[in-house]
Amino acid sequence: xxxxxxxxxxxxxxxxxxxxxxxxxxxxxxxxxxxxxxxxxxxxxxxxxxxxxxxxxxxxxxxxxxxxxxxxxxxxxxxxxxxxxxxxxxxxxxxxxxxxxxxxxxxxxxxxxxxxxxxxxxxxxxxxxxxxxxxxxxxxxxxxxxxxxxxxxxxxxxxxxxxxxxxxxxxxxxxxxxxxxxxxxxxxxxxxxxxxxxxxxxxxxxxxxxxxxxxxxxxxxxxxxxxxxxxxxxxxxx
Numbered sequence: 001x002x003x004x005x006x007x008x009x010x011x012x013x014x015x016x017x018x019x020x021x022x023x024x025x026x027x028x029x030x031x032x033x034x035x036x037x038x039x040x041x042x043x044x045x046x047x048x049x050x051x052x053x054x055x056x057x058x059x060x061x062x063x064x065x066x067x068x069x070x071x072x073x074x075x076x077x078x079x080x081x082x083x084x085x086x087x088x089x090x091x092x093x094x095x096x097x098x099x100x101x102x103x104x105x106x107x108x109x110x111x112x113x114x115x116x117x118x119x120x121x122x123x124x125x126x127x128x129x130x131x132x133x134x135x136x137x138x139x140x141x142x143x144x145x146x147x148x149x150x151x152x153x154x155x156x157x158x159x160x161x162x163x164x165x166x167x168x169x170x171x172x173x174x175x176x177x178x179x180x181x182x183x184x185x186x187x188x189x190x191x192x193x194x195x196x197x198x199x200x201x202x203x204x205x206x207x208x209x210x211x212x213x214x215x216x217x218x219x220x221x222x223x224x225x226x227x228x229x230x231x232x233x234x235x236x237x238x
C-alpha cells in the first residue's frame with residue numbers, strides 16, 4: 001500500500017521532470033545534428049523510478065537550437081513504458097557581447113494519453129566563465145494544462161559549476177530544485193532540492209563528429225521525499 005501511495009504522488013510530477021535532472025546550457029551549434037540519450041533514476045525508501053529518454057536535436061541557426069524527444073518510465077526495474085513526447089527550443093539572446101550569455105528556453109510536452117492535456121516550460125538560461133570555470137544558473141516556470149483541472153505556475157531552478165580541466169574529463173557540481181508556486185513558494189521543509197558531484201567530457205570520434213557525455217549523483221529531495229538520484233547523458237554530434 002505504501003508503494004502505491006508513493007507512486008501516485010510521484011507520477012503526476014513526471015511532466016516537465018527532465019529539466020530537474022539535466023542542466024540546459026546554451027551554445028552556437030548551427031548546422032549540427034545530435035542523437036541525444038538521457039537517463040535518470042530516483043531511489044526512494046520503498047520505490048525506484050527511472051526515466052530513459054531518446055531524442056534528435058539540430059542547430060537551426062547560430063541562435064536557435066531545437067530538439068524532439070520521447071520519455072519512458074520504469075518502475076522498480078520493470079519494463080519501460082512510453083510516457084510522453086517533448087519539443088524543446090532554446091534561443092540565444094546574446095552571443096559574447098557581454099560577460100555572460102543569455103538564452104530563452106521553451107518546451108512543450110504531450111503525454112502519451114492525449115486526454116491528459118499538455119505541459120509547458122519556459123525561462124532564462126544564464127552562462128558565464130571565470131578563467132577555465134563555467135558557471136550556469138537557470139530559472140524555469142512550469143505549468144501543466146489538463147482538460148479536467150487547473151494547475152498553478154510552478155517555479156524551478158538549476159545551477160552548475162564545471163571546471164574545464166581536460167576535454168575528456170571536467171569535474172563539477174550540479175543542483176536542482178522545485179520551490180512551489182512562482183508567486184507563493186512552499187515552506188522550506190516542503191520544497192525539493194538536490195545537489196551532487198558531476199563530471200563532463202567529450203571526444204572526437206571522426207571528421208566533424210563528437211561524443212559528449214556527462215553524469216551526476218544527486219542527494220536531497222525528489223517530489224518532496226528523500227531520494228538519491230543518478231543521471232547521465234550521451235550526445236552523438238555530427
